Amino acid sequence: MKYVFVNDDFFEENKAFIRTSDLALQRGYGVFDFFKTRNNKPLFLEDYLDRFFNSANEMFITIPISRAQLKENIFKLIEKNNIPESGIRITATGGYSPDGYSPVQGNIIIQQQLLVQPSQEKFDAGLRIATHEYMRDLPSVKSINYIMGVWLQKQLREKQLDDVLYFKNNIITEFPRSNVFMVTGGTKLLTPGKNVLAGVTRKKIFAFAPGLLPTSIADISLNELKSADEVFMTSTTRRILPVVEIDGVKIGNGKPGKITGELYRIFVEAEEKEMRMY
Amino acid sequence: MKYVFVNDDFFEENKAFIRTSDLALQRGYGVFDFFKTRNNKPLFLEDYLDRFFNSANEMFITIPISRAQLKENIFKLIEKNNIPESGIRITATGGYSPDGYSPVQGNIIIQQQLLVQPSQEKFDAGLRIATHEYMRDLPSVKSINYIMGVWLQKQLREKQLDDVLYFKNNIITEFPRSNVFMVTGGTKLLTPGKNVLAGVTRKKIFAFAPGLLPTSIADISLNELKSADEVFMTSTTRRILPVVEIDGVKIGNGKPGKITGELYRIFVEAEEKEMRMY
Numbered sequence: 001m002k003y004v005f006v007n008d009d010f011f012e013e014n015k016a017f018i019r020t021s022d023l024a025l026q027r028g029y030g031v032f033d034f035f036k037t038r039n040n041k042p043l044f045l046e047d048y049l050d051r052f053f054n055s056a057n058e059m060f061i062t063i064p065i066s067r068a069q070l071k072e073n074i075f076k077l078i079e080k081n082n083i084p085e086s087g088i089r090i091t092a093t094g095g096y097s098p099d100g101y102s103p104v105q106g107n108i109i110i111q112q113q114l115l116v117q118p119s120q121e122k123f124d125a126g127l128r129i130a131t132h133e134y135m136r137d138l139p140s141v142k143s144i145n146y147i148m149g150v151w152l153q154k155q156l157r158e159k160q161l162d163d164v165l166y167f168k169n170n171i172i173t174e175f176p177r178s179n180v181f182m183v184t185g186g187t188k189l190l191t192p193g194k195n196v197l198a199g200v201t202r203k204k205i206f207a208f209a210p211g212l213l214p215t216s217i218a219d220i221s222l223n224e225l226k227s228a229d230e231v232f233m234t235s236t237t238r239r240i241l242p243v244v245e246i247d248g249v250k251i252g253n254g255k256p257g258k259i260t261g262e263l264y265r266i267f268v269e270a271e272e273k274e275m276r277m278y
Numbered sequence: 279m280k281y282v283f284v285n286d287d288f289f290e291e292n293k294a295f296i297r298t299s300d301l302a303l304q305r306g307y308g309v310f311d312f313f314k315t316r317n318n319k320p321l322f323l324e325d326y327l328d329r330f331f332n333s334a335n336e337m338f339i340t341i342p343i344s345r346a347q348l349k350e351n352i353f354k355l356i357e358k359n360n361i362p363e364s365g366i367r368i369t370a371t372g373g374y375s376p377d378g379y380s381p382v383q384g385n386i387i388i389q390q391q392l393l394v395q396p397s398q399e400k401f402d403a404g405l406r407i408a409t410h411e412y413m414r415d416l417p418s419v420k421s422i423n424y425i426m427g428v429w430l431q432k433q434l435r436e437k438q439l440d441d442v443l444y445f446k447n448n449i450i451t452e453f454p455r456s457n458v459f460m461v462t463g464g465t466k467l468l469t470p471g472k473n474v475l476a477g478v479t480r481k482k483i484f485a486f487a488p489g490l491l492p493t494s495i496a497d498i499s500l501n502e503l504k505s506a507d508e509v510f511m512t513s514t515t516r517r518i519l520p521v522v523e524i525d526g527v528k529i530g531n532g533k534p535g536k537i538t539g540e541l542y543r544i545f546v547e548a549e550e551k552e553m554r555m556y
Contacts, residue, residue: 004298017295018303020282020387025296025371027424028306059425060432093303094428100391101428109298113378134415137425145423146305147337147415150372150379154338 003080005073005110007064010080018107023094029103030093030144031055034236035200036115037086040078041278043271045071047200048090055141056092061106063092070108077110087115087237091144118238123264126244126256127162127233129175130155131222135168139195149176163233165246168195171219178235180243181205182220182228183213183259193217201234201267208266213259230257240264281358283351283388285342288358296385301372307381308371308422309333312514313478314393315364318356319556321549323349325478326368333419334370339384341370348386355388365393365515369422396516401542404522404534405440405511407453408433409500413446417473427454441511443524446473449497456513458521459483460498460506461491461537471495479512479545486544491537500525508535517549518542 004016011017024030033052035042049067056063063070074088092106134148152164165180166173172180173195179202181191189209191202209215225231231243231251240263242256282294289295302308311330313320327345334341341348352366370384412426430442443458444451450458451473457480459469467487469480487493503509509521509529518541520534 006298013299014297016298018298019292020284020294020296020369020389021291022303023428024306025300025302025308025369025387026367026422027428028302028308028422029425029428030303030306059429089304091298091303101424102431103428109303111298137412137423138429143425144304144306145415145425146379147307147421147423150301150305150307150381151337151416153380 002083002112003077005077005108007108010077016109018093018109019096021096021100022107023097023100023103024144026097026100027094028145028147029059030091030106031059031061031142032089032091032144033142034087034089036236037078037084037088038271038275040082040084041275042074042078042088043274044200044204045074047203051142051198051200052090052092055143056106058138058141059143060103061092061094062104063108064105065108073110077112081112083112083114085115085117086112088112115237118241123241124256126242128160128245129163129165129243130159130161131165131167131172131247133168134166135173135195136166136197139173139197142197146176152176167222170221172222172225175233175235178233178238181232181234182225183230183257184224184228186229187213189213189215189259190218190220192220194219199234199236201236201239204267204270205234205240205263208270209263212262212266226251228252230260232257232260232263240267280361280390281355283355283386285386288355294387296371296387297374299374299378300385301375301378301381302422304375304378305372306423306425307337308369308384309337309339309420310367310369310422311420312365312367314514315356315362315366316549316553318360318362319553320352320356320366321552322478322482323352325481329420329476329478330368330370333421334384336416336419337421338381339370339372340382341386342383343386351388355390359390361390361392363393363395364390366390393515396519401519402534404520406438406523407441407443407521408437408439409443409445409450409525411446412444413451413473414444414475417451417475420475424454430454445500448499450500450503453511453513456511456516459510459512460503461508461535462502462506464507465491467491467493467537468496468498470498472497477512477514479514479517482545482548483512483518483541486548487541490540490544504529506530508538510535510538510541518545
C-alpha cells in the first residue's frame with residue numbers, strides 16, 4: 001500500500017482526502033511541484049523547493065509548514081513507500097476558503113508514483129508535435145491549471161502526435177509540461193525566456209551547455225523554430241527528448257540531432273553525480 | 279449541520295471528501311454550475327443543467343448519473359438542508375485519473391450555501407471596476423479555473439474596486455463571474471458575444487429587454503464601453519448591478535442608469551413568476 005502525506009500525517013492512498021470546500025476543487029486554485037527520485041534519492045530537490053515556495057508566494061497561498069518540515073516529510077514518504085525510481089508531487093491548494101474565492105492557509109499534499117523514464121527507443125524516434133496559441137495564466141508560477149494541456153490531448157491522440165508547443169503572438173513559449181530549446185546555425189543554443197516556467201532541467205542545461213556551445217535566451221518565432229537544426233524539450237519526467245517534426249515540418253534531417261544527444265549524455269551524468277552526493 | 283452530496287450519498291459538510299488523486303486537484307480540471315433557490319425553489323434550473331452537461335461534454339468529462347438523478351439529488355439536498363435563500367453549486371471533476379492527466383468518469387459534488395442578494399444600497403452605489411487583458415481557457419465552458427479572477431482580488435482590494443472586466447485585443451468580454459451589458463445612444467442595449475460564458479441571467483435579459491429597447495450582440499471596444507450611457511453586470515448571485523466607474527472613468531452621470539433599473543425590476547418579476555411555477 002502506497003502512502004500520501006496530507007497536512008500533518010500519512011494516509012493510505014485511498015484514504016487520502018481533501019474536503020470538497022477546498023479552493024483547488026472550487027476554483028482550480030493551487031500550486032505544485034514535481035521532482036524525481038533515483039535509487040530513493042530526490043534529485044535537485046532544493047531547486048524544486050525554491051520554485052514551489054515561490055509559486056505559493058506569487059499566488060498568495062500560505063504554506064502551513066516550514067521548508068525543513070516539508071523536506072522531513074518528503075524523506076519520510078520516500079522511506080515509507082520505497083519506490084526507488086519515482087516522481088514526487090508536492091501540492092499546496094488554496095485551502096478551505098470561507099468565501100470560496102479567497103486563498104487562505106493551503107492544504108499540503110505529498111504524493112509519490114512510480115516513474116519510468118523514456119527509453120532509448122523513444123529518444124531515437126524523437127517527438128512529432130503540433131503548436132497551439134495559448135499562454136498559461138501566470139506563466140512564472142507552477143499552478144495546477146492544465147485545462148488546455150489536458151483538453152488538447154484528445155486532438156493529439158487523434159493525430160497521433162506526441163505533444164503540443166504553445167506560442168503567443170507568433171513567439172514560442174513552452175510545452176504544457178516541458179521547456180523547449182533549439183540549435184541554430186550549427187553552433188547556437190536558444191530557448192525562450194518570456195511567458196515560460198523556469199524549468200529545473202532547463203536551468204541545468206543552462207549550466208552545462210555553455211561548455212559545448214554558446215547558449216542564450218531569445219524570442220523565437222514559429223518559423224525560426226521550424227527551420228532550426230535541432231529542437232528538443234526538457235522536463236523532469238522526460239529529461240531531454242528530440243523533436244523531429246513540428247506541424248508536419250521535419251526538423252533538420254528528421255532525426256535526433258548530435259548536440260541534443262550530447263546534452264542528454266551530459267545531463268544524465270549530472271544526475272548520477274547528484275545521486276552520489278547523498 | 280449542512281449536507282453535501284458526493285457521487286451517490288449525502289455527507290455532513292466536514293466529512294465530504296474527494297481523494298487527492300482527483301484531476302481537479304492534480305490539474306485544475308473540472309466543470310461546475312451555480313444556481314440559486316428562493317423559498318427553497320431552484321430558479322431557472324433547466325437552463326443551468328443544460329449548461330452544466332454542455333460544459334462537461336466539451337471538456338470530455340463523463341457524468342456518472344443521469345440528468346433525472348442529478349435533479350432528484352438536488353431536490354433531496356434542498357429538503358435536507360432547508361436553506362430557503364441559497365446558492366447551489368454542482369461540480370463534475372475530471373475524476374480519479376490513473377495517469378493523472380486524462381479525464382475519466384467525473385466525481386459529482388452538490389453543495390449548498392446561504393446566499394444574500396445585493397442590497398438596494400449596493401445597487402444604488404453602483405460598482406467601480408478595473409479592466410484586465412485576459413481570456414478564460416475555454417470561454418464557452420464553465421470550468422473551475424478562476425486562477426486569474428482569484429489572483430486579481432488582492433489588487434482590487436488595494437484599489438478599493440468592486441470587480442474587474444476582462445478584455446482581449448481591446449474588445450471587452452466578461453467579468454470573472456458575470457456578464458456585461460451597455461446602453462448606448464440612449465436606446466440600444468449591447469453585450470459581447472465572443473469569448474464569453476453564456477450566462478443564464480444574460481439569457482433572461484435577452485428574453486425581456488427587447489420589449490424595452492433594441493438588444494443585440496456586438497464587439498465592444500474598451501473606449502466604446504467607457505463612453506456608454508449605462509453599463510451593468512448580470513450574474514446569478516448579483517442579478518443586475520450598475521457599473522458607475524471603469525478604470526477611473528465615470529459612466530454616464532456616475533449614477534445607476536434608468537434602463538438598468540427598469541431591467542432589474544423586470545428581472546426580479548421574472549424570478550417571482552418562476553417561483554410561482556412550482
